[in-house]
Amino acid sequence: MKDNRRLRALISLTLGLLCGIFVHYLCYRLAIPAKPFIYVAF
Amino acid sequence: MLKDLNWSQYISPKLFVAALLLGFAACCWAGAWCREICLMPDFRRFNIYTGPYSNFYPTSGEMLALANCKRANKILVVVGGDSVFNCASLPAQELWTEKLERALGDEFAVLNFSFEGEEPFEGGYLAAESLFKQGRKVVFVTDSQPGISGEPFGYLLAPLFFDFNCRGLLLDDKQREATKQACIREQAKRHREEFIEMQRAGYLNRFVNAQDLWQAVGYKYCFTIWSYYTNPDFWRPRCAFADKAMSRPWPQDDVIKLELAAIRERNQKMTLAGARCVAVDHAWDSFDFRTTYIIPQAMRSRSIMALTKYNPDLLKHLSEQERKLDQALYREGRWHWQNAGIKSLVIGENYSADDYIDANHYSIAGSRRLASDLAGPIKQVAEQLGYLP
Numbered sequence: 001m002k003d004n005r006r007l008r009a010l011i012s013l014t015l016g017l018l019c020g021i022f023v024h025y026l027c028y029r030l031a032i033p034a035k036p037f038i039y040v041a042f
Numbered sequence: 043m044l045k046d047l048n049w050s051q052y053i054s055p056k057l058f059v060a061a062l063l064l065g066f067a068a069c070c071w072a073g074a075w076c077r078e079i080c081l082m083p084d085f086r087r088f089n090i091y092t093g094p095y096s097n098f099y100p101t102s103g104e105m106l107a108l109a110n111c112k113r114a115n116k117i118l119v120v121v122g123g124d125s126v127f128n129c130a131s132l133p134a135q136e137l138w139t140e141k142l143e144r145a146l147g148d149e150f151a152v153l154n155f156s157f158e159g160e161e162p163f164e165g166g167y168l169a170a171e172s173l174f175k176q177g178r179k180v181v182f183v184t185d186s187q188p189g190i191s192g193e194p195f196g197y198l199l200a201p202l203f204f205d206f207n208c209r210g211l212l213l214d215d216k217q218r219e220a221t222k223q224a225c226i227r228e229q230a231k232r233h234r235e236e237f238i239e240m241q242r243a244g245y246l247n248r249f250v251n252a253q254d255l256w257q258a259v260g261y262k263y264c265f266t267i268w269s270y271y272t273n274p275d276f277w278r279p280r281c282a283f284a285d286k287a288m289s290r291p292w293p294q295d296d297v298i299k300l301e302l303a304a305i306r307e308r309n310q311k312m313t314l315a316g317a318r319c320v321a322v323d324h325a326w327d328s329f330d331f332r333t334t335y336i337i338p339q340a341m342r343s344r345s346i347m348a349l350t351k352y353n354p355d356l357l358k359h360l361s362e363q364e365r366k367l368d369q370a371l372y373r374e375g376r377w378h379w380q381n382a383g384i385k386s387l388v389i390g391e392n393y394s395a396d397d398y399i400d401a402n403h404y405s406i407a408g409s410r411r412l413a414s415d416l417a418g419p420i421k422q423v424a425e426q427l428g429y430l431p
Binding site: 007008016020021025030033 | 240
């Protein structure tokens with residue numbers, strides 16, 4: 001029972017950390033311009 | 043089947059959310075830490091593998107860290123501009139800015155922040171303005187062609203403007219800010235959405251430092267975005283790619299034709315075959331107006347604009363009248379920059395074909411001449427600013 005609880009905590013922590021890192025990586029990827037040459041016309 | 047799975051048996055929601063927030067916060071902190079470290083201690087110039095062409099967008103943090111590697115009491119000469127100042131056609135060890143640093147002496151440190159295709163006042167310029175705001179002694183040098191002032195927020199490196207701007211690293215300039223706001227408000231303007239998107243990305247990055255962390259990972263360990271120039275090894279860290287000269291075909295008939303067409307188009311637009319008329323006046327008025335919101339007043343006295351001339355081997359294909367027009371245009375372009383309060387000079391008036399490697403990029407001999415031609419004016423500006431005793 002105790003082992004199960006530990007395993008549950010370990011899985012939750014690992015998955016949570018990985019998801020947190022992935023969300024941060026998404027912030028990077030989404031902020032990169034889709035087209036490299038962005039022409040701001042006036 | 044997944045529906046029947048009892049997730050709570052394997053995952054604790056509270057722990058999962060706590061770990062997610064912790065992981066995200068740790069990445070934000072790591073990004074902030076990356077801003078402080080100099081990733082490229084042997085930096086000479088940005089190249090194809092450390093530039094936007096291969097999806098590598100240098101951040102404000104990286105550029106300022108590179109500048110802060112230099113001793114605080116040195117006068118920083120920040121070089122912007124395009125492939126002409128990037129010496130893209132020469133190997134990095136022949137870079138003209140290293141010759142310039144030697145010519146200037148111990149009181150100066152030169153940083154080459156030019157990029158292939160960079161506008162005169164983007165990229166490197168932003169770093170110079172930010173360093174000036176920090177209280178460093180700065181002289182900014184850039185290159186262009188007559189009548190070209192660039193876009194207000196950049197072209198190739200527009201996201202970098204928002205990186206600097208959203209972090210409050212640039213001088214407060216009401217006119218530039220008003221132009222930016224006008225651009226966002228105007229519905230009919232082209233690329234309004236991209237503009238807003240870049241601003242959002244700039245503000246987001248200010249808090250999460252995602253660009254700073256993942257560019258650093260990409261430079262040091264593993265790059266995650268495919269690009270044409272790094273294919274098929276796109277995943278390799280960018281530090282593993284050697285900076286190499288990008289050779290251009292020269293002299294080839296089709297290249298000569300293209301370059302001549304570009305010169306003729308520019309001359310036509312700004313002189314209309316030498317006649318002064320409403321269209322020409324309008325082109326120069328528009329140029330003068332742009333300079334007022336691209337470069338804040340405080341930066342003008344510490345900026346030098348070099349108008350670089352083309353290879354005489356190319357110009358000999360122009361007619362006598364076209365050559366005279368070209369010369370007149372350089373004189374006029376110089377006058378307009380000087381009138382805006384920016385020291386300007388024409389580079390290459392007496393250069394020979396041996397000083398060029400192609401239509402407008404300098405050879406080793408030419409880069410030596412360029413360094414010696416610019417050392418004097420830079421010292422003069424430094425003296426005028428009271429940087430030198």
